Amino acid sequence: MYELIPVTDRSFYIRCPARIGVVRVSDTDVCLIDSGSDKDAGRKARQILDKNGWRLTAIYCTHSHADHIGGCKYLQAQTGCKVYAPGIELDFTRHPVLEPSLLYGGYPFQELRNKFLMAQESRAEELTREVLPDGLTIIPLPGHAFDMVGFRTDDDVVYLADCLSGRETLDKYRIGYLYDVGAYLKTLEMVKTMTARMFIPAHAEAAEDIAPLAQYNIDRTLEAAEKIVEICAEPLCFENILKKLFDSYGLVMNYQQYVLVGSTVRSYLSWLKDTGRVAARVEDNLLVWESVS
Numbered sequence: 001m002y003e004l005i006p007v008t009d010r011s012f013y014i015r016c017p018a019r020i021g022v023v024r025v026s027d028t029d030v031c032l033i034d035s036g037s038d039k040d041a042g043r044k045a046r047q048i049l050d051k052n053g054w055r056l057t058a059i060y061c062t063h064s065h066a067d068h069i070g071g072c073k074y075l076q077a078q079t080g081c082k083v084y085a086p087g088i089e090l091d092f093t094r095h096p097v098l099e100p101s102l103l104y105g106g107y108p109f110q111e112l113r114n115k116f117l118m119a120q121e122s123r124a125e126e127l128t129r130e131v132l133p134d135g136l137t138i139i140p141l142p143g144h145a146f147d148m149v150g151f152r153t154d155d156d157v158v159y160l161a162d163c164l165s166g167r168e169t170l171d172k173y174r175i176g177y178l179y180d181v182g183a184y185l186k187t188l189e190m191v192k193t194m195t196a197r198m199f200i201p202a203h204a205e206a207a208e209d210i211a212p213l214a215q216y217n218i219d220r221t222l223e224a225a226e227k228i229v230e231i232c233a234e235p236l237c238f239e240n241i242l243k244k245l246f247d248s249y250g251l252v253m254n255y256q257q258y259v260l261v262g263s264t265v266r267s268y269l270s271w272l273k274d275t276g277r278v279a280a281r282v283e284d285n286l287l288v289w290e291s292v293s
Contacts, residue, residue, distance in 0.1 A: 002044040004052070007198045007206070011157040018067040018202045020045055021151070021159040024054070025133040031058040033151055033159045034202065035071030038115050042071025046078060060127060060136075061085040062161035063148035064092035064099065068202070070115060072122035084127035086138070087147030093124040103259035111255045141191070143184025144177065156197035163187050164217050166204035174249040175224045178264050181271035188218045228268050232278050235290040241265060
């Protein structure tokens with residue numbers, strides 16, 4: 001864990017729970033793509049850079065989830081590097097309490113204000129084309145998060161952030177966190193057609209051909225949607241839908257899974273309602289959902 005893996009002589013990644021991209025921008029300077037989950041991850045990344053005699057100039061965040069921006073504050077304090085985040089992700093990076101607030105749907109209670117859901121804030125700036133080093137381009141990847149992006153280097157290495165999960169993860173948990181199901185499926189269809197020297201997903205193994213894994217993620221996403229439609233064969237309120245989904249998939253409820261899977265299920269219900277697969281109505285002061293026959 002926390003091993004530097006070379007892809008080319010300029011493009012690397014650090015093998016860790018949420019893979020960190022490393023791109024050389026000169027003989028001595030590098031930038032990071034994401035920063036890991038916390039201060040400890042940032043420290044380990046810095047040790048790798050120091051060992052290679054590299055100076056960190058910037059961190060380009062793909063999105064604002066805590067396991068991707070958790071090391072930013074430490075690295076910025078230690079090196080003076082810039083931190084950049086795209087679109088709405090910038091606000092979440094500057095004000096990390098927004099993340100558990102979004103997931104919970106209100107002010108998060110104490111157990112949700114932890115490093116897994118709420119990173120420490122950093123002095124982030126807006127990610128634009130103008131702040132990128134030569135040879136690095138932005139790839140929009142919305143769906144998993146509001147304005148998530150990936151990056152392509154000029155030596156044809158693509159960093160894909162969280163738009164893909166590995167097969168083992170999908171087979172174990174059956175449903176991954178999504179903000180916008182429709183946008184996510186469009187992103188996966190786009191990724192499926194891409195070619196590159198190497199693809200580096202944050203939570204799956206690097207691959208020269210990403211299409212099979214992209215299709216597997218599409219299939220599992222649609223499978224989860226069908227499961228929710230099936231559960232809604234009878235009119236149910238959200239909490240009962242969530243319980244039935246957990247029971248069906250053999251998942252164990254805790255505070256963190258409640259907000260992550262719960263927020264995702266709400267996103268599925270919105271997408272299914274907007275596409276005419278389920279209907280919603282208020283009945284006896286309950287919002288109930290029912291599949292459309």
